[in-house]
Amino acid sequence: MSDLVEREPGPRSALARLFLREDLNFLLTNRIPRRAATRAFARFGRIRSRTLTRASIAVWQAFADDLRLDEAERTDFVSLHECFIRRLRPGMRPVDPSLDTVVSPCDAIVGAHGRVRDGQVIQAKGLAYGVDELVADPRLGARLRDAYFVTLRLQSSMYHRFHAPAAGRVRAITYVEGDTWNVNPIALARVERLFCKNERAVVEFEPRLPGCELVLVPVAAILVGGVRFECLREPLNLAHRGLTRFACDAPYQKGDEIGRFEAGSTIVLFAQGPFEPLARVSHNTIVRVGQPILRFSGDLAQTALQGAHE
Numbered sequence: 001m002s003d004l005v006e007r008e009p010g011p012r013s014a015l016a017r018l019f020l021r022e023d024l025n026f027l028l029t030n031r032i033p034r035r036a037a038t039r040a041f042a043r044f045g046r047i048r049s050r051t052l053t054r055a056s057i058a059v060w061q062a063f064a065d066d067l068r069l070d071e072a073e074r075t076d077f078v079s080l081h082e083c084f085i086r087r088l089r090p091g092m093r094p095v096d097p098s099l100d101t102v103v104s105p106c107d108a109i110v111g112a113h114g115r116v117r118d119g120q121v122i123q124a125k126g127l128a129y130g131v132d133e134l135v136a137d138p139r140l141g142a143r144l145r146d147a148y149f150v151t152l153r154l155q156s157s158m159y160h161r162f163h164a165p166a167a168g169r170v171r172a173i174t175y176v177e178g179d180t181w182n183v184n185p186i187a188l189a190r191v192e193r194l195f196c197k198n199e200r201a202v203v204e205f206e207p208r209l210p211g212c213e214l215v216l217v218p219v220a221a222i223l224v225g226g227v228r229f230e231c232l233r234e235p236l237n238l239a240h241r242g243l244t245r246f247a248c249d250a251p252y253q254k255g256d257e258i259g260r261f262e263a264g265s266t267i268v269l270f271a272q273g274p275f276e277p278l279a280r281v282s283h284n285t286i287v288r289v290g291q292p293i294l295r296f297s298g299d300l301a302q303t304a305l306q307g308a309h310e
Contacts (some may be wrong), residue, residue: 045081045262056080064157071159084160084263095163095255095290102207102275102294103254104287105216106162106267108152111185113281116270119145124185129193134217134268135202136176136243144215147272150281150293153183154265161260162267163289164252165214168207173229175236175244176200183221183266195219195268201227201236203258209296212273216258221265229259255290 057080061067069075073087096103112122119141120128131149132141154160178199181187188194199220207214218227228235231250252258275294280287287293 045084046079048078050076050078053077053080053083057083060157064155066155067157068159081262085260086159087161088159093159093163093255093289096292097254098292100296101278101292102165102214102269102271103163103290104152104293105165105258105269105289106152106154107158107288108154108267108286110281110283110285110287111151111153111188111266113150113277113283114148116145116147116149121149121268123192123194124188127189127192129196131270133193133196134200135215136174137202140202140204140215143213144270144272147213147215147270148275148277148294149271150269150277152267152269152287153185154261154267156263159289160263161257161289162216162218164254164256164258165205165216165269166207166209167254168205168214168252170203170229170231170248170250170252170258171206172202172204172248173232173236173246174202174204175246176202177242178220180220180222183219195266201229203229209273212271212275212296214272215270217268217270218259218261219266219268220261221263226262227259228262230257235262 057067057069057077069083069086071088071092073089077083077086093107112124114122116131119131121131121134123129130141131144131147132138135141135144176199179197181191181194181198183194183198191197195217201218203216203218205214205216220227226235231248232246271294274297276297277294278292280291281293
């Protein structure tokens with residue numbers, strides 16, 4: 001199997017297989033005080049003890065057979081939080097340099113994807129949500145009514161930092177207070193409008209190509225201790241209330257780090273413009289940071305590319 005398009009690996013242990021049974025998984029991860037559990041896990045993750053950290057990682061590896069610490073810049077972690085937000089060694093995620101591609105902002109499993117239709121975005125088979133509700137801004141939602149979207153789900157074992165999908169500028173980040181439902185496929189198939197219920201950030205990204213717009217929506221989940229952005233001084237987490245908009249003018253080259261989850265979750269990427277998906281955008285395949293997932297196409301794309309060169 002190519003390392004560019006991989007199938008989601010199966011669990012390695014009987015304990016993991018038991019936990020991943022649909023009814024039990026849903027019960028354990030969603031029928032508990034989710035916000036309290038998320039805060040408690042964030043505090044636990046920051047306890048500085050190499051012994052406790054090694055034991056915690058060993059338990060973690062019993063449930064995940066793809067925890068790739070060999071890719072990490074360093075592996076001598078003093079807290080579980082350090083392991084979650086680990087950086088990778090240089091060169092581990094080469095970025096496609098083509099001007100006419102949008103790359104994956106994160107390591108993830110591809111979920112629902114396609115065109116926004118009449119303002120509706122597919123969540124799972126038989127379920128949809130409104131793009132304007134997700135981004136919490138009717139004007140932005142109107143601009144994305146026929147955008148292409150890709151749902152990118154980060155497993156807990158994956159690399160948790162996310163990067164610029166193209167060269168451009170972050171113009172605004174909006175924090176939206178919400179719940180912390182699990183965002184795995186089991187919950188997505190059961191809970192209507194799940195992404196619209198959860199805590200999230202809406203990142204308005206202006207690529208260098210005229211007539212195009214990218215929006216990244218990092219969605220938090222149970223046990224996710226928050227989202228931190230390079231261009232903001234403080235992390236966005238459950239300590240915030242309501243809806244808060246941060247004006248930005250932060251430039252990024254393609255592949256530059258934008259921020260990080262404090263644990264695994266999901267990014268919904270919207271691309272408004274003449275975009276078409278590449279072959280690796282297929283349900284349940286794995287994409288890596290820097291791999292191209294969308295390409296400009298058609299006459300409008302050619303005009304935009306010519307403008308970008310001028």
